[in-house]
Amino acid sequence: MHHPLPRGAAIVVFFSFACAYFLSALIRAVTATLSPLLTQEFALQARDLGLLAGGYFLGFAATQLPLGTWLDRHGPRKVILCFLAVAVLGCVAFSVATSFTALMAARVLCGVGVSACLMAPLTGFRRWLTPQAQLRANSWMLMTGSLGMVASTLPVQLLLPWVGWRPLFWGLAALTVLAMGLIAWRVPVWSRASVAADGEAEVAPGYAEVWRHPYFRRMVPIGFCSYGGMVAMQTLWAGPWMVRVAGYSPAEAATGLFAINLCMLCTFWAWGLLTPRLFARGWTVNRLITHGLPVSLGVMALIILLGEQAGAWAWALFCVTSTFVSLAQPAVAMAFPPALAGRALSAYNLVVFAGVFVVQWGIGLGVDLFGGLGWSSSASFRAAMGVFLLCSVLSYAYFRLAKSHNATRVPTP
Template identity: 55%
Template structure:
């Protein structure tokens, strides 16, 4: 439905991109802040590896719970209305997190934070599907991810510097205030769905029920071919970037908390530059007729090789190794716009949110799972370095299997 009457002018498109990017920036800052705060929270609340994984993964559990509902609501009501309602939950949850005094309270508020910011990426991507020209979809997606990398960058050294000054509790009060500011600018500057769009969507939805609509998406062979990649490779990338890279640097590489935060800073700075460059070159690659599938197939093995090298290197692997892994995983980001463009615009929100469910449930399982495996291996008397190596080796096997599955099943794709 991205007809000329829906397309925004260059100026309005830039404004809309900025206001939604502000919310996504804050959401990724909150998402990744546990990697920097993990030493402090582990000491204050006496957390084991599995507890830390569950706490960090709670955000993604809440996030994933909302994806199917968000997809339905985004298609029906539009990005503006959906994101504004959810941000209210995010504000309250940040405040509750700031006053939590036990693990259960931290976990529950973390889950509701995930619910509150669960539309911060899918809402703009659904809107861009209608408001931006087709040849700008990949660039808009890449630059939204660049904004997310900027949020993750802000969660590293800046948080580490502020931690002894104001403490982690007041940080979450500040994050709540930032969400309120984002709420205000989205309310003022974001376009809503037009009456004509709402009428068309409601007519379409009346023919396809809530669950049958998602069943239709699931039946698509191309969507299913990307599910394992989304769950393990994309979800695993986020699990490492937002949590496990930090504990590896401290417990395996022997970094201090400040050195770990510095390593995370450069990791996320590298991702920011990578997504910026990715957004610049993607339209030109597509003009050459090189498909997203081909780029994924050729590019993804590099991340698997780097991950294998990191595991093998053990205590000699640090920030540089994890930075290379994350940068080489950038090819997986093409799956998001590929999904969006593979379906008609009236169900694009549901398709994107369904895929997001896969990704973020994958983050939750991988984050928690790595922590559980680390603790289990340690129970058998092995040291922490070997425990981390074993957990990540299992993760590597899953990622390799997902890549092979995509190679086998990639051929079938919906024609737009």
């Protein structure tokens, strides 16, 4: 059962959540721009950098299961406000850190704090918006995240000489407090009456119903490898590749990351416009992923093949062609009743961000491992990306083969 908000109220609610998600994406992606400074100041190796960036996702992933239950029970408004308070503490802790351990702990706190910034609105949208509006809102929320990532590149690079990276995190803490005020003011309180009307009492507690759902299982490997891999490249490894393989300066790499994230912003904006029309013509999520995901696999193979010649344009193309898999998230939510939406979304998000953590850290370990064998920086990066590509191909193969034994009827908008 849906309880759609009036158009004006829906826009205001979307904007309130979008402000918080913008900041969460900025906090998430800023380590790519700061990586040269942090590497120099704290003498970090590639595996340390991968672990530091992945620490955010470790904290993020650790909260997903309780988060889903809390969202279904208490609603998006109350849950996101509690979590954002932790994000404020994380930003302050990062700004005063004096060791790698302190940096890592602060990043985990940041990850925990912003872990509700996408799941909370998507859970609300499942109840407050129609199916086609959910797909559009999902794409445009991701567009807002891309805007945050754009802000984390050139704007941050330009600010650093003036304010330094520590005061930058004080500012992020203050902006997060303002976003909390907006959400508290404009987002509706979760109505227990509407929860009951949606059959909350009939849904078993916990995640068993989510984990055993055939459609959910079908989407797990591509969520882990392809979606997680896209985020891992966009938020970390595209930057070091441009510096250590393609020979970019830190400023040129920041410009490249700016271009990549700008492309992602435009892509998610286009998805928001196109998905209702595509679905009206019979292009379901499964069909789009089936035809679109192989393109990103081909682009990754091209990046590995080109090596030093694969710069920002190649990574932009990889990230853009990987966005097909982002459509899986609202599709998974719509495969479940609204009373299970928070758990379904959070469980899938756990899969995605566990993938981000594994890919980010795994590539760092791979680069160090191949480098320790005497390989050049370029060859080490290419070999590590080759392992990632193999895993992505296997996950896509499972997605295609699983359809025969996943015949459960899944609603398609």
